[in-house]
Amino acid sequence: MCGDVVDWNGTKKVGLEEKLPSGFLLTTVEGLANYMRKSSVWPATFGLACCAIEMMAVGSAAKYDISRFGMERFSATPRQADLMIVAGRLSNKMAPVLRQIYDQMPNPKWVIAMGACASSGGMFNNYAIVQGVDHVVPVDIYLPGCPPRPEMLMDAILKLHEQISHEKLGVNRKKVIAEVEKAALASLPTHQIPVFEGSERNA
Numbered sequence: 001m002c003g004d005v006v007d008w009n010g011t012k013k014v015g016l017e018e019k020l021p022s023g024f025l026l027t028t029v030e031g032l033a034n035y036m037r038k039s040s041v042w043p044a045t046f047g048l049a050c051c052a053i054e055m056m057a058v059g060s061a062a063k064y065d066i067s068r069f070g071m072e073r074f075s076a077t078p079r080q081a082d083l084m085i086v087a088g089r090l091s092n093k094m095a096p097v098l099r100q101i102y103d104q105m106p107n108p109k110w111v112i113a114m115g116a117c118a119s120s121g122g123m124f125n126n127y128a129i130v131q132g133v134d135h136v137v138p139v140d141i142y143l144p145g146c147p148p149r150p151e152m153l154m155d156a157i158l159k160l161h162e163q164i165s166h167e168k169l170g171v172n173r174k175k176v177i178a179e180v181e182k183a184a185l186a187s188l189p190t191h192q193i194p195v196f197e198g199s200e201r202n203a
Contacts, residue, residue: 031165038160038161040070041070041160042071042073042080043071043075043085044074044077044105045075045085048087048094048118049089049115050147051087051114051117051147051148052087054148054149055085055087055114055150059074061150069157069158069161078101078105079105081105082110083109083111084101084110084137085111085112086098086112086118086133086137087118088114088117088118089118089122089129090118090130095136102136102137108173110140110141110163111137111141112140112141112143112157113134113139114143114147115143115144115145116146117129119144134184138177141160
């Protein structure tokens with residue numbers, strides 16, 4: 001039998017966890033489901049530029065061994081993927097295709113914007129390039145770099161796993177997704193954000 005447990009002010013705490021014998025684990029349905037989800041994330045390859053080379057290195061090189069995270073299968077079909085890694089710059093002509101593929105992915109699904117171009121347009125601040133893929137799809141993890149190294153992508157994936165482990169389920173998750181996407185689509189494009197006062201860009 002476990003000893004008495006007291007909290008910070010000395011009050012005795014007697015809960016179910018104190019009455020169970022060793023070998024029992026208490027968790028929530030959300031916690032269990034999220035543990036399974038983060039351990040079997042299948043990425044959909046969406047390589048658009050040079051960042052895709054680094055993404056392919058993570059998926060194919062034994063040095064990185066992404067299979068230890070349950071992600072050894074990079075999917076070429078959105079129907080069998082739940083993580084989209086947007087690697088590279090996104091043109092305005094490609095944006096509807098990106099959105100269509102995202103919509104074809106089953107829920108729950110997540111997006112990593114890999115590289116400076118996917119995150120904010122990078123050096124391509126012109127009419128042809130979308131200034132951040134978050135104007136087209138909701139982004140969960142922004143990964144900076146030009147291009148980011150494979151180790152950085154693996155770190156972003158681990159951070160996504162941590163985020164997945166604390167996500168809500170059902171109606172609560174739908175509400176969060178709707179709020180994030182609404183805020184992203186209403187945000188000011190980066191080419192309209194003032195850099196500093198007195199610059200020609202603000203004129």
